[in-house]
Amino acid sequence: MQEQLREEADGTILFDAEVSPQVDADWFDPDYWRGRDALHVQQGGRGGVALIRTPAGECVLRHYRRGGLVARLLGDRYRWGGANRTRPFAEFRLLAAIVARGLPGPLPVAARFCRRGGFYTADLITRRIDAARTLAEYQGEGRLDAALAESVGVLVARFHREGIWHADLNAHNVLVTPAGLYLIDFDRGRLRPLASRWRLANLRRLRRSLLKVAGPGHELAVFERDVWQPLLNAYQRTFAV
Template sequence: MLIETQDTRVLFFQDELKDEITPEYFDGAYWQRNNAIIGSAFGRGITWFFKINHDEFVLRHYHRGGLIGKLIKDAYFYTGLESTRAYQEFVVTQKLIDKGLPAPKPIAGQVIKKGLFYQADLITQKIEGANDLVAVLKDRALANDDYKQIGAMIRRFHDVELWHADLNTHNIILDGDGKWWLIDFDRCKFKSAADSWKKANLARLQRSFVKEKNKDSAFKWQSSDWDLLLAGYDN
């Protein structure tokens, strides 16, 4: 990773992008002006999907959640670059990739310091043909083997002691080739090899399945499918 400081702005990016990354890369309007936007998603803020030549990317701005997010939308207390959420997510995700895990490659990030606070953005590689698990299950039921593959995929992350801060059905992705991925490593960290947090992590995912089923009857999931996922996890 290379780090470049420009007054109150800090950019960090993959080494091979030394002569390419500029502050404009973190501005959705810049990609709109260049007719590079291929889609967007709305959550706490706008996530932009853009394309350069044949490569597709995701641009995400960090927003706070909960009650504090209504008061302080996207500002975080600055205690150094290494403690910022964008930098930490970049580092954690790259370590996962280095271990051969199915996570989207981090491309570049920026932190803008404003007094005692900072704002941040992150660009990652877009997974080709990506659909999250919620969208898939609203379209069709999964085969038994799919649930086992999802469970086995999560086990791989747990085996390297990765605690996912927001393990839910929206962060499990199916690509165009039928491969399952895990995304969104904001606030994730490597923990000690204790089973208790792993069980809690799985319980969080199970609650996400139940929540989506209660929200939409078109969500093609049933409680017995959870047993299939656990079978894949335990094998």
Template sequence: MGYRQFTSKLARVIYDDEVVDAGCEKLFHCDWLAANSRCALVERGKAVMFAYRGRELVFKQYHRGGLIGRLVEKTYLYSPLSNTRVWREFNMLRAMRELGLPVPRPVAARCVSVPPLAYRGALITERIPDSRTLTEILRERPLDNEAWAKLGALIARFHHKNVYHADLNASNILLTGGGDFYLIDFDKGTIRRSLSRQDADANVARLRRSLCKLQKRCPEFHFAEDNWQALERAYRAAIDQPENQAG
């Protein structure tokens, strides 16, 4: 029981055999997804939610970026899969769950080589039940400062475990109906041997920029300076505590 890998013609797949089996490659095909989700058209860059064997799952495909330099990740030539973005995110989710951090369970990842030099990656995770992104929620209603403080303490918990989230914005934070936060989308993130204060602060600053930008675009957006202060105060308090006492 656990994680298994296999290689088919041009693809390589890793999957959690407690959730799916070796037949899971079909879940990565646009036709199968379109037939088994409410998404009529599977577009690149858009997450697709679907049910499979009694579980709610989420499929996402990686953007390859624009220009040739970005299109071909250099590492692909030398270490075909372990260094691809999708493999890294899969393994990072796995490691974070082992550390007890609230992130989605990784279910399967697939890399297809696109000769001669490129590849295409996709990831399937378990959907966080009854959750919405912070962006969606704040468009509708405010959160109380207790919730903002809870989020601040949670970010500190990730930082205590040396997790660097490369893109901590409001759409990469989920909140459940029960009031629990989850972080998602660890594309290009890393678990460092030791996370520097500078990088940790950059994560927090990135989130603030994202919230301010959303507010600028939509005056109805429920985000106020004292919300940010509640988050930051809780973050600082938690980060100053030894790890085992942090929230």
């Protein structure tokens, strides 16, 4: 990766010059891509996901948005604490570390913050992962079997062995593709010293998510036997290697 900074009138951009040296403020403007018939918006999440066709290939443009009650007060603004502590720069660099370790995560292309006094707004561009569906979709369709559950366990263990903590490990942030599985959305994630406490908390979060997607009509005993135990066994085997 060739990390570079670009100062613009309305913000500061961090980008990988090896992926594309052309990144500027227009890349973060959906209307710019819409005017070139290069924008597709997918619903879901907070405000949907913008898919953009760029000179660096098809990418995902994500505007950082708050959730919960605080969103009513601050909207899409975050408190300023320095450039390196902004959420897009932190996620960009964590993704770069993930790629450098050979782990299956999104390739970071560019990040930007726009500071306004004591607050900032933020955006991130990553390369799109082709032919991907979420683990939640597989679970909702009844297609999450023991083999796929084992693959998820291996995936999570690989990240945990490198000390990579995912702040929101859930079934929507695991992507299933013909080429393999990926983890996405590392906002607020970070590298941590290896410890069982945060690893187990991550796994519990994933378990809650899978049960929520399965719905109240799903038998817990069947879930434990066919999904969770195979996942956990594969996780333990992989982490121990």
